Amino acid sequence: DAGVIQSPRHEVTEMGQEVTLRCKPISGHNSLFWYRQTMMRGLELLIYFNNNVPIDDSGMPEDRFSAKMPNASFSTLKIQPSEPRDSAVYFCASSPWDRGLYEQYFGPGTRLTVT
Amino acid sequence: AQKITQTQPGMFVQEKEAVTLDCTYDTSDPSYGLFWYKQPSSGEMIFLIYQGSYDQQNATEGRYSLNFQKARKSANLVISASQLGDSAMYFCAMRAEYGNKLVFGAGTILRVKS
Numbered sequence: 001d002a003g004v005i006q007s008p009r010h011e012v013t014e015m016g017q018e019v020t021l022r023c024k025p026i027s028g029h030n031s032l033f034w035y036r037q038t039m040m041r042g043l044e045l046l047i048y049f050n051n052n053v054p055i056d057d058s059g060m061p062e063d064r065f066s067a068k069m070p071n072a073s074f075s076t077l078k079i080q081p082s083e084p085r086d087s088a089v090y091f092c093a094s095s096p097w098d099r100g101l102y103e104q105y106f107g108p109g110t111r112l113t114v115t
Numbered sequence: 116a117q118k119i120t121q122t123q124p125g126m127f128v129q130e131k132e133a134v135t136l137d138c139t140y141d142t143s144d145p146s147y148g149l150f151w152y153k154q155p156s157s158g159e160m161i162f163l164i165y166q167g168s169y170d171q172q173n174a175t176e177g178r179y180s181l182n183f184q185k186a187r188k189s190a191n192l193v194i195s196a197s198q199l200g201d202s203a204m205y206f207c208a209m210r211a212e213y214g215n216k217l218v219f220g221a222g223t224i225l226r227v228k229s
Contacts, residue, residue: 033217043206043219056216091160093217103150104217106160 002026004107006092012113018080021110024073025094033104034067034077035091043091049075082114117142119207119220126225128197135182136192136223138207147211149190151181154222155203163205166190197227 005024013019025032034046047057052069060067064083069075079086089111093104118141128134140149151163166174166181174181182191190209194201207220 042221045216045218048216059216089158093160103162103165105162106152108159111158 004092004094004105006090006107006110008110009108010111010113012115013082014115015083016081017114018078019082019086019112019114021077021090021092021112023075023077023092023107025075025092026105027073029094029096029105030072031095031097031104032069032075033093033095034075035093035106037089037091037109038087046077046090079112082112084114087112087114117144117147117209117211117216117218119209119218121207121220121223123223124221126223128194128225128227130199130227130229131196133193133195134197134225136194136205136207136225138190138192138220140188140190140207140209142188142209142211144211147209149181149183150208150210150217151179151190151192152206152208152219153201153203154206155200160206164192194225199227199229201225202227 007022030051032049037043046059047067048055049069067077089109091109092107095102095104120139147168149166153161164174164176164179164181166183173183178195180193204222204224206222208217210217
C-alpha cells in the first residue's frame, strides 16, 4: 500500500511568493495532520482535519498560512506571502481515526527554503 | 496540557549492545497513548512502537520494546542488539484519547559505533 504522499519534496522560493504544499493521505484514513519541524521549535502541529473538516488550527502561526482538504484524498497547505522564517520541513500525517490511539503515519516531508 | 521530556540530547552505543532512550511525560488525561518515532538522516518519520495507558504489558516490536512505568510517567524505548542503521533521531510522543494533538519531545540523537 502507498504511504502518505507529499509534493514537492523540496521547494525553494523567494520571500513574498506563494507556496503550496500538497498531501495525499493513506486511503481509508480519515484524519489528516500538518506538522512543521524546525531546529528551534521541533515538531509542531499546525492543523488537523477529521473527515475533511478542520478541527483544530490553533497551531497555524499566522493568517499567511491556510490549509484545505477538499476531499478525503487530498489536502493543501498554503503560505502567502512566504517569509524566510517559514523555512522548515513540513510533514503531512494521516491516521485511521481521530478519537483513539492509532498511530499517525507520516509522509516524507517537504523541505521549504524561503530566501 | 500534555508535555513530553527527553533529557538525553545525544547517546552513543556500541554495535550489538542494548540502549535505553528516556522519555517522561505529563498529562492529566486518564487515557492516552505513547509513541516512539525514528527519524534517520534522510528525514522521514518512521513509527516504531505504541503503548496504551491501560495496556498491562509493555509493548514490543522486534528489537524495540517500551519500558512503561505509569506511576513514574515514563515510557523509555529500549533497542536491543543495536545496529549501525539505528543511528537516527528518536522522538517520544503522546496523544490523549480525546485529544487531537500528537505532542512530541525534543528528541534524542542516537549514534551506533562499530
